[in-house]
Amino acid sequence: MKICVIGMGYIGFPTACLLASAGHHVVGVDVNVSVLDTLRNGQLHIVNEAGLADLYDSVFINGHLVVSDRPSEADAFILAVPTPFLHDPVAAENRQGESAAQGYRADLRYVENATRSIAPFLRPGNLVILESTVPPGTTENVVVRALQEEGVDVSSLLFAHAPERVLPGNLLHELVHNDRIVGGLTQEAGEAAASLYKSFVQGHISITDARTAELVKLMENTYRDVNIALANEFAKVCEYLHIDVWEAMSLANRHPRVNFLRPGPGVGGHCIPIDPYFVIEVAPAVTDLIQAARRVNRGMPHHVLQLLLRLAGGEPLRRVAILGASYKANVGDERESPSLEIAQLLREAGMTVAIHDPYVPPYNTSLETVLEGADAILLLTDHEAYQAIDPHFVRTLVARALLLDTRGLFNPSEWESAGFVVLRLGDGRKSALLESRIIQ
Numbered sequence: 001m002k003i004c005v006i007g008m009g010y011i012g013f014p015t016a017c018l019l020a021s022a023g024h025h026v027v028g029v030d031v032n033v034s035v036l037d038t039l040r041n042g043q044l045h046i047v048n049e050a051g052l053a054d055l056y057d058s059v060f061i062n063g064h065l066v067v068s069d070r071p072s073e074a075d076a077f078i079l080a081v082p083t084p085f086l087h088d089p090v091a092a093e094n095r096q097g098e099s100a101a102q103g104y105r106a107d108l109r110y111v112e113n114a115t116r117s118i119a120p121f122l123r124p125g126n127l128v129i130l131e132s133t134v135p136p137g138t139t140e141n142v143v144v145r146a147l148q149e150e151g152v153d154v155s156s157l158l159f160a161h162a163p164e165r166v167l168p169g170n171l172l173h174e175l176v177h178n179d180r181i182v183g184g185l186t187q188e189a190g191e192a193a194a195s196l197y198k199s200f201v202q203g204h205i206s207i208t209d210a211r212t213a214e215l216v217k218l219m220e221n222t223y224r225d226v227n228i229a230l231a232n233e234f235a236k237v238c239e240y241l242h243i244d245v246w247e248a249m250s251l252a253n254r255h256p257r258v259n260f261l262r263p264g265p266g267v268g269g270h271c272i273p274i275d276p277y278f279v280i281e282v283a284p285a286v287t288d289l290i291q292a293a294r295r296v297n298r299g300m301p302h303h304v305l306q307l308l309l310r311l312a313g314g315e316p317l318r319r320v321a322i323l324g325a326s327y328k329a330n331v332g333d334e335r336e337s338p339s340l341e342i343a344q345l346l347r348e349a350g351m352t353v354a355i356h357d358p359y360v361p362p363y364n365t366s367l368e369t370v371l372e373g374a375d376a377i378l379l380l381t382d383h384e385a386y387q388a389i390d391p392h393f394v395r396t397l398v399a400r401a402l403l404l405d406t407r408g409l410f411n412p413s414e415w416e417s418a419g420f421v422v423l424r425l426g427d428g429r430k431s432a433l434l435e436s437r438i439i440q
């Protein structure tokens with residue numbers, strides 16, 4: 001088939017490559033000129049994704065994937081553009097129900113713009129697939145309506161929603177092997193979309209209706225956000241009860257049907273902290289738990305600041321070394337990263353902050369420089385690379401030997417043997433000791 005993919009981001013671009021390598025003729029469209037230039041030179045704008053460079057080479061050379069700044073006629077159009085959220089707390093206070101959503105609403109302008117951009121190229125029988133994560137009802141109320149407003153005869157078109165669930169850092173493998181949900185506005189549209197994905201998806205493809213598919217994606221990420229909030233809440237409970245949450249959770253997880261996620265300094269990325277609001281927005285009156293979980297996770301950066309002040313034992317911290325800017329381990333993406341929010345909180349508290357992250361320019365500088373003269377080390381992202389740090393060497397660099405580990409990454413006794421006072425998020429045994437220290 002001839003397929004036009006709108007949005008060359010970390011979903012649209014690999015999807016376009018996979019469709020092209022399956023034999024389709026694909027036009028990849030993006031408004032970002034530097035992305036187009038990079039791709040036209042056969043280079044990649046998405047790094048650290050195994051297999052993507054070779055895949056792109058093959059479809060770039062055989063011409064099955066070409067990139068452009070505008071759509072062209074095709075049998076199928078896939079919209080894979082961002083759906084961030086808009087946060088207007090002031091408006092939230094004034095609008096009934098909005099306050100329940102804490103003022104967060106889906107920003108669908110990219111979906112709307114991408115939809116309008118394909119209007120002139122649509123022909124009867126074309127298939128239009130929305131992949132972006134959206135509030136339930138968007139395929140019908142935004143995509144179809146925008147095309148109608150552009151004067152398109154939508155009765156002859158097929159519409160479907162096909163959310164993705166790939167984990168950044170494992171993109172290609174998951175795009176091919178994960179099961180997929182496809183939701184059609186009509187049964188025919190669902191089947192047409194399913195057969196398109198069958199050309200590269202080896203996972204099972206389930207067909208449902210569009211609204212169900214839109215909600216399923218949000219359910220998956222909301223499930224994760226609520227479970228992370230539960231882990232974070234038990235971290236605070238354990239601090240209060242002088243219990244080590246890391247030990248308690250590993251014991252609880254030995255139960256055959258219990259699987260606690262890991263406490264952390266907050267929930268980042270452009271999915272987990274955002275998608276629950278797409279549910280809250282459409283059902284504010286019945287989402288108490290989902291809203292509470294968002295409040296717990298959004299409160300973690302402030303909790304980390306309190307732990308750091310407790311670790312400092314009343315002495316002011318001049319300079320803090322932060323390990324990890326990225327929102328999660330082993331990838332380089334600082335979008336909505338709690339690390340950057342925590343860095344800001346520390347600066348507002350009068351501290352100087354030096355940040356290191358091997359994956360995120362401009363923080364991928366020398367670790368020694370960042371640690372030099374630090375009054376405290378704050379581990380915020382559990383990059384595997386940090387496992388190799390030698391506490392005894394680090395001891396020679398820092399001004400004060402204080403370590404706050406918010407991911408349970410390091411072995412406390414190794415750092416203590418090098419002379420560090422170590423506090424871990426959720427480790428109540430240590431905070432009891434520290435409280436006594438402060439009292440002294």
Ligand code: SAJ
Nearest residue numbers: 165166167220221224261262264267268269271272327328
């Ligand atoms: N986090 C914790 N504790 C945990 C797990 C995660 O604090 O036990 C934090 C991470 O540090 C990070 C945030 O939550 O800041 C999100 O991490 P993540 O592992 O959920 O990574 P994402 O957001 O890149 O991927 C999620 C995945 N969704 C699910 O696992 C249900 C992925 O499958 C989705 O495709 C992706 O969101 C998305 O794009 O929707």
